[in-house]
Amino acid sequence: MGGNMRLWVLGSALVETLLFSGCLLGWNSLSPILVEIGVLARNCYSDSGLPAERNNYSTLVYGSNYTDGTNVSVSQLLEVSSSLVRNDPGPGQPALEDFCISQEQNLNLAFTLGSFFLWGSFLPLQLLLGYVQIRSLRQIGGALIAVSCLMLAYCCTNPPSLSMFLPFALVAQGVGGSCVAFSSLMLPHFLPDVGAVYPSLVIASFAASATVLTIVKVLYNFGVPLVPIVLGYGALSFFMFLNSFFCWKLDENISDEGNMYRVRLRLNCSEILRKKEEQKEEWCQKSLKSKFHASLRDRDRLLSRRRTLSFKRPEGSATPSLQESLMTPTFILHLFSDSVLLTWIYFYISSLNLQLRRATDLHRQADLYSSLFGALQMLGLFAAPLICVLLHNHHLRKRPGKHPEGENRASYRIVCSVKRLCVVYGLRTLLICGFGVVCLVSSLELQILAFVFHIIGRASMFMVSTSLYHVMFHKDHFGSLLGIHTVITSLFALLQHPLFLLLTGPLEGDPFWIHVVFLALSLGSFAVPVYLVIRKRQKQHHVLSRPVYYHPAKILTHPAKTTA
Structure with a gap:
């Protein structure tokens, strides 16, 4: 376009x-x-042509021609009430409003x-x-x-x-x-x-x-x-x-x-969801880069041994279900x-x-x-x-010492x-x-x-x-x-x-x-x-700042378990 x-x-x-x-x-x-035209006003008029219902907080005034029991058509009454509504009452007269x-x-x-x-x-x-x-x-x-x-x-x-x-x-x-x-x-x-x-x-x-x-x-x-x-x-x-x-x-x-059926409304430009394998690989890279040294205490002893560690996501980072989101306070x-x-x-x-x-x-x-x-x-x-x-x-905002x-x-x-x-x-x-x-x-x-x-x-x-x-x-x-x-x-x-x-x-x-x-x-x-x-x-700390959970997947030298 x-x-x-x-x-x-x-x-x-x-x-x-x-x-x-x-x-x-x-x-x-x-x-x-x-209201002035008379839409949905079928029950508002009695046989005599006068309004069948009145409100306590509105005043209705009729001329002498309409109070002697003479039958008046609905269209004539609407025409009269329309002319009354378009004008203010005269001195000493109450409001002319049909309600x-x-x-x-x-x-x-x-x-x-x-x-x-x-x-x-x-x-x-x-x-x-x-x-x-x-x-x-x-x-x-x-x-x-x-x-x-x-x-x-x-x-x-x-x-x-x-x-x-x-x-x-x-x-x-x-x-x-x-x-x-x-x-x-x-x-x-x-x-x-x-x-x-x-x-x-x-x-x-x-x-x-x-x-x-x-x-x-x-x-x-x-x-x-x-x-x-x-x-x-x-x-x-x-x-x-x-x-x-x-x-x-x-x-x-x-x-x-994007043409697949999904109950989703996006108001801002959003990225397409990554595949599971890409998400897992990206998370592992971030974990190894920024969280490994801060999370494992005895890292020197662990790194000196030849072993393969497989990392797991923290429990709080799992995608919640829709029902869990609906039940949140x-x-x-x-x-x-x-x-x-x-x-x-x-x-x-x-x-x-x-x-x-x-x-x-x-x-x-x-x-x-x-x-x-x-x-x-x-x-x-x-x-x-x-x-x-x-x-x-x-x-x-860039502050000294905070970037x-x-x-x-x-x-x-x-x-x-x-x-x-x-x-x-x-x-x-x-x-x-x-x-x-x-x-x-x-x-x-x-x-x-x-x-x-x-x-x-x-x-x-x-x-x-x-x-x-x-x-x-x-x-x-x-x-x-x-x-x-x-x-x-x-x-x-x-x-x-x-x-x-x-x-x-x-x-x-x-x-x-x-x-x-x-x-x-x-x-x-x-x-x-x-x-x-x-x-x-x-929740002062973000999910990624929590310790990274791990377990020994394969031990090459010593079969004994090592804990952090």
């Missing part, structure tokens, strides 16, 4: 990730439009399904990559996004009858966005010398992709119908399909071993921490509009803050690369990586706790700070997870651990829908106690850096 084509593939992959990967995370911008509990709950269920497939499809895509090409995954993603836009547009043409297509549209959007993000993350594995910063740019584009729905909301508020907007967005995804078909010719650079604590965080983030996104409605009586003010929050999603473009710099800046070389240099880098990981993990936990504290305060101005904290925490999830699994676990388990991590956290994130039902039911729209519980659970995230520090202190 030429240089210009290489730059085009990398640049277009970032742009396409920004446009199509994580749009569902901008649900707070799309849901008011769907239907069952409609909000149905929309939240559809969002829960779509977000589950958005984050939980990474492991199936890893398995699928052993059978299909990376370009095919990209094309599948573009096709699914186009189909989701068609279903959403078809649903919006007649919401009372076609609302059932919305969950399927969001599921297709989630799987398609996952395919786009996954194929972009896999590019460094197919294009060498990309660099470690590129995956962070992909994650940044994924985090900022929610801004697309904010642009859709702005266009809709300016009077552009939703159906043309959605169809135009689907047409853009078709161009992504064509781009991957003609430009993503990456498969001839892959060896036969590091993986369990981090999995619990990210499960709580992802569930909290999804709940916050889905209930954001309800919190804004509760904080103010003016619909236009709440809508303004919602659009502002959507624009702040672009902060993800800067948060993820910054976190990458904090995690992966491994330059060794690590060889295995000592590798060990020193691992120690530096663990230190940086502990610092970043601790800072992220403090930021999430600050996010929880701000959410407890019912103030629109402070909610801007909470939303900024939420964006940084969401952008740091994938970066911290990949760094933790890369540093603390065997490289053969990296892809498996990451895939299992995404599936389990996605399953836990399904709990946000029961929490939303609790919010719109017994809690009457007040999320205070839900945020308190999440804040208390998030304090457990401090256990991860604390455990890493304790483990680092317990």
Whole structure:
């Protein structure tokens, strides 16, 4: 692949990730439009044409024409409510906002399904990559996004009858966005010398992709119908399909071993696994060169005799099984921490509009803050690369008298990586706790700070997870651990829908106690850096600095055993 084509593939992959990967995370911008159109609102109206359900924390005002029992069609009522929503109430009048509990709950269920497939499809895509090409995954993603836009547009043409297509549209959007993000993350594995910063740019584009729905909301508020907007967005995804078909010719650079089925995801340029014989020979050479004189006490007496010594690996250097890695406290604590965080983030996104409605009586003010929050999603473009710099800046500082070389240099880098990981993990936990504290305060101005904290925490999830699994676990388990991590956290994130039902039911729209519980659970995230520090202190010496175990294989002069 030429240089210009290489730059085009990398640049277009970032742009396409920004446009199509994580749009569902901008649900707070799309849901008011769907509410206004009347999607999934079949149970919201009684025979008289009036809303059958009302909320205690929203006020509904009807004219005299609608209170005398006259039958009014659903389309007329939606038209009236749409005109009311677009204008602020007059002096002395309450807020003119129609709020239907069952409609909000149905929309939240559809969002829960779509977000589950958005984050939980990474492991199936890893398995699928052993059978299909990376370009095919990209094309599948573009096709699914186009189909989701068609279903959403078809649903919006007649919401009372076609609302059932919305969950399927969001599921297709989630799987398609996952395919786009996954194929972009896999590019460094197919294009060498990309660099470690590129995956962070992909994650940044994924985090900022929610801004697309904010642009859709702005266009809709300016009077552009939703159906043309959605169809135009689907047409853009078709161009992504064509781009991957003609430009993503990456498969001839892959060896036969790379096409074999393996549950592995590599974000950085990695070496091909050496054969067992080469590993054994290389280890023996390193052991004889750097560890023989430091490990054997009576070396002079042993070297004076003619004997052949066969060296064994230390017991701690054997490759652990995947089950052992899954049962380590590091993986369990981090999995619990990210499960709580992802569930909290999804709940916050889905209930954001309800919190804004509760904080103010003016619909236009709440809508303004919602659009502002959507624009702040672009902060993800800067948060993820910054976190990458904090995690992966491994330059060794030359100090007088300290010049690590060889295995000592590798060990020193691992120690530096663990230190940086502990610092970043601790800072992220403090930021999430600050996010929880701000959410407890019912103030629109402070909610801007909470939303900024939420964006940084969401952008740091994938970066911290990949760094933790890369540093603390065997490289053969990296892809498996990451895939299992995404599936389990996605399953836990399904709990946000029961929490939303609790919010719109017994809690009457007040999320205070839900945020308190999440804040208390998030304090457990401090256990991860604390455990890493304790483990680092317990293992001050690297595996290669341990004594080399040996046994006499063949004695030529004296048959007596000699011990060291």
